[in-house]
Amino acid sequence: MTATVALVDDDRNILTSVSIALQAEGFLTRVYSDGEAALKALVDNPPDIAVLDIKMPRMDGLELLRRLRERSRLPVIFLTSKDDELDEALGLAMGADDYIAKPFSQRLLIARIRAILRRAELTQPGVDGAPDVGVEGAAGPIERGRLSMDPARHRTLWAGEVVVLTVTEFLILETLAQRPGIVKTRNQLMDAAYQDDIYVDDRTIDSHIKRLRRKFRAVDAEFDAIETLYGAGYRFADD
Template sequence: MPRTILVVDDDPHIRQLLVFALAKAGLESIEAGDGEEALALAASHAPDLVVLDINMPKMDGLEVCRRLRAEGEMPILFLSSRDDEIDRVLGIELGADDYVVKPFSPREVVARVVAILRRAAARAPEGDKAAPAIRHAKLALDLDGWRAEWAGTEVALTVTEFSILRVLATTPAKVFSRDAIIDRLHGPSFAVTDRTIDSHIRNLRGKFTAVGGHDVVETRAGVGYRLGPCSGAS
């Protein structure tokens, strides 16, 4: 079945451009012109992903993201009207999976939407009954069910957060540069800044620290990230 994308922007011209571009990629769209309408449509239509403008009347995109994240892990791609690092990083820290800065190419937005959907829809290789779980000390990842657990307690992660953790956990001895993580998530030459990866890692650490997982991800200064010992030692 076609995936449904909720496009949220107070500019009808931008919505029209994105809906047209998404349709060419085989994706269905529904539209909202403000934050309140976006929340109502998200509740009634359960879209597969939300393309969400940050600056809107009635309720801005950051607050919409906050409320959506309180309800579940629906993928979110932010649109930012200016090249403002604070807005972008705050959006990622609230749980957005990616962002695009205006003015943007509709093709770039579609490419990022497709990349996020591809990660969300990843399944076990054909012929396998189930993808193997990854266990490392107190950390457990159910690759088929896209579930992360710490000492038996589920930790709710966004699509991108789970994908990053899976990359690290699949090769626990390897130190991944930020570029290497981006390549694993999106493919080579995909334009994502180092700061975005740092924000996702910060989110991961915060969520696991809240349940006692202080050592899930290690930073190797000047190199990148690797999976930590996952023992719970502070």
Template structure:
């Protein structure tokens, strides 16, 4: 599981964000101020750090600089202010991305995944080979088999399946899938997700991808 360090001084935002990240399959450690965040970072190095800009003790920009002195771990800055000066300061301090409050948690999750991909940060090792019933996925070899037979997937269908396989049993919204599979900056129609999910279902089994009405889709570990 990807380890996230969340440093946020607002109790409500911190708890809500932590819950959303954990539901998406992340493991989350938290701190309520910059100094505590630095201590937590050193004690339990994360795979990605999510830092509020306005923190007591040590502000988010300074915390980002301290982290950058010790690690190349991806860092996202979060702030209620979208002033260009704040954005520039955060990026110059070594942040990889910037998110403005209030944010949709599905978009935040997609931004975290995107920055992890762009940075090349490997994080914890994942099993290269996973199985869901009669569906077998070789992540390293990009090979998919169903009941022992090869499944011919397009590149987009393969990326979509791999995204589902990252969080089996977790409901992923259309916006999350659009952002993480098609790139979060692409302002496309979410119906493209539905089309590709239907095509993928034909190839891996209708029962494998479940529709959660009003929310999105999830990969069922067992049919």
């Protein structure tokens, strides 16, 4: 099935050029020039992925993502101002799957879109109900103490409470939970979550880990299952 990409940006030159490039690669596109115009369409008729600019009038990308995350786990890539670390940190903290700083290469954006769509497919049911094979060959649900993960349904529970995760967050947690007690470096977590040899820096993984902890602590204030090994990486606690 042809994937649909929603582009939300107040710069019509970017909308036009990126839309043409995506269509040349076989994608369907929808374009919106501001967040207010996009919100209802993204919720009522969701695309496969959305690319959101942060700096927009009427409703900026951060507010659009905040409202979107109340109702949807739609994969999102943010377009940020060059070297604006605050934008990147806020976007990831609010549940964006990735970000790209302007000015950007259209080839890079297309590669990131393909990578996230492939990662999203890992969390969907297999053909004819067959179980999906996740990161490192794992198949079927994962049970680790109070944690339950079902990759086929993209469903995560902690002590019976639902924890809503983005695709990237799910894959990072799945990688850690597959082998409790084993330290995973940032590079290993990047390989699990970004499988197209696309560069992301350490800060991106750290931001996703912070977001994971925040989500779990919203349902359990004592959550401490994701441990930091300073200078080494992260591990899921081996109870």
